[in-house]
Amino acid sequence: MSSSYNDDLGLAHLLADSAAQIGNARFRSSDLRVSTKPDMTEVSDADTTIEEVLRSTLSRARPRDGVYGEEFGDNPGASGRKWVIDPIDATRNYVRGVPVWATLIALFERGEPVVGVVSAPALNRRWWAMKGAGAWAGRDQRGGKKIQVSRVSKLADASVSYSSITNWNKVDRQGAMLGLLHEVWRERGFGDFYSYCLLAEGCVDIVAEPEVALWDLAPLALIVEEAGGTFTDLKGRPGPDGGTAVATNGLLHEPVLDRIGIR
Known part of the structure; x- marks a missing residue:
């Protein structure tokens, strides 16, 4: 390097x-x-x-x-x-x-x-x-x-990781998140830093969290992006300081934001 x-x-x-x-x-x-x-x-x-x-x-x-x-x-x-x-x-x-x-x-x-x-x-x-x-x-x-991140391009083939489904009530998006989980191939709650690292390695395709601090995400946003992925908050704004997080392999980012994003 x-x-x-x-x-x-x-x-x-x-x-x-x-x-x-x-x-x-x-x-x-x-x-x-x-x-x-x-x-x-x-x-x-x-x-x-x-x-x-x-x-x-x-x-x-x-x-x-x-x-x-x-x-x-x-x-x-x-x-x-x-x-x-x-x-x-x-x-x-x-x-x-x-x-x-x-x-x-x-x-x-x-x-x-x-x-x-x-x-x-x-x-x-x-x-x-x-x-x-x-x-x-x-x-x-x-x-x-x-x-590098995966090349999965369809939600029906995607794997999602998250930390807690109950926390999604805090942004009034629990129903939307549950809907996304029903669309994808597989969902697992690996949680915390590990979800994003698995995404960067191509092991999962989508990670989302409704409540996070900058220190929770600071190196993870860079790792995901340098692995070829996309990292934003739920409003679609790039960077790790938005208080929420959506990370994907890039190919799935807009479909995910369409379903669980705050527009």
Whole structure:
């Protein structure tokens, strides 16, 4: 891979290494501490420790860059670049001992993601991308293979992944989403980061979520797009910051938005 962001991608992988070491050490530990945040989501001591360590590393390696993380908020920085971190995506999986969880790391420049890494150490797998250099997956950066979305072009042949069907009531689109699920070949709730990574690898064709934050999607939008897919919110606006998400292999995007989009 050749890109002006090679050094940043290397740093993102180093951050992912640190996060994996902490996350694996605390995963399924008997003394894991879990509390509830004001928004009623769960947070573990692993979440906070990972974000603290990554912020500390970035303060030394990229002192002028901003950092925006799920647990400790926004530090704007002075460079016009910002790292967005979700220390553990799928915390509920993590605290219940389900191995489908990941650290999400992205670098934004001028408001757009240019580097993204998703590290799922309990699955022994990573996904990553740089702007203009494609999307990759493997055990680590050295062993990665380029990935691409599927070429499925009909809803009747498509596979859909989602996180929660009940959440669709929050945008008054549960009936529309259920209608889409009845149209497709297969539906499964793989959920969270994993749905988008499977889409980028061509294993599923459609992913949609009605309620998400920027840190939930920051590297995933770039990975999907660099794998040849399309990523928007439910209104069809590109990017990971719309509060909702629709990701497809591109061929199915308009038919999906016609059915579940907010127009």
